[in-house]
Amino acid sequence: MPKPYPDEFRNDVVRVARNREPGVTIEQVAKDFGVHPMTLQKWLKRADVETGSKPGQTRAEATELREARKRIRLLEQENEVLRRAAAYLSQANLPGKGTTRS
Structure with missing residues (x-):
């Protein structure tokens, strides 16, 4: 190019x-x-x-839109990580699963 x-x-x-x-x-x-x-x-x-x-669409608008889309992707990835972590932690805290309580 x-x-x-x-x-x-x-x-x-x-x-x-x-x-x-x-x-x-x-x-x-x-x-x-x-x-x-x-x-x-x-x-x-x-x-x-x-x-x-x-x-x-002006160059400034195109740049702003590109940066906003990049930020949205990053936030969606962070949201997915938090969702998975919450699901994992909720499973780990269930009684009778993986814990030895006396």
């Missing part, structure tokens, strides 16, 4: 594409910067979402 372009570079290319002269195509701007035209189209769409011009 190729390395991602730096954010500063992406922002510069998007800015140039938006402020291009009449008659200059997206393909020409992409070629000038050495990126694929579809890549530039994606960057333009993402920039629209980030600025709120178009609906969609």
Whole structure:
């Protein structure tokens, strides 16, 4: 997988594409910067979402959602461990099972 372009570079290319002269195509701007035209189209769409011009999930929201899902998985694992421990301990404390009481 190729390395991602730096954010500063992406922002510069998007800015140039938006402020291009009449008659200059997206393909020409992409070629000038050495990126694929579809890549530039994606960057333009993402920039629209980030600025709120178009609906969609921003990078900050995506990051927050990813971290929340990771935290949920961790809490579910901890809950499972506690559930198993409680079941084990409840079985160990039953009279007549594993204890020698006099």
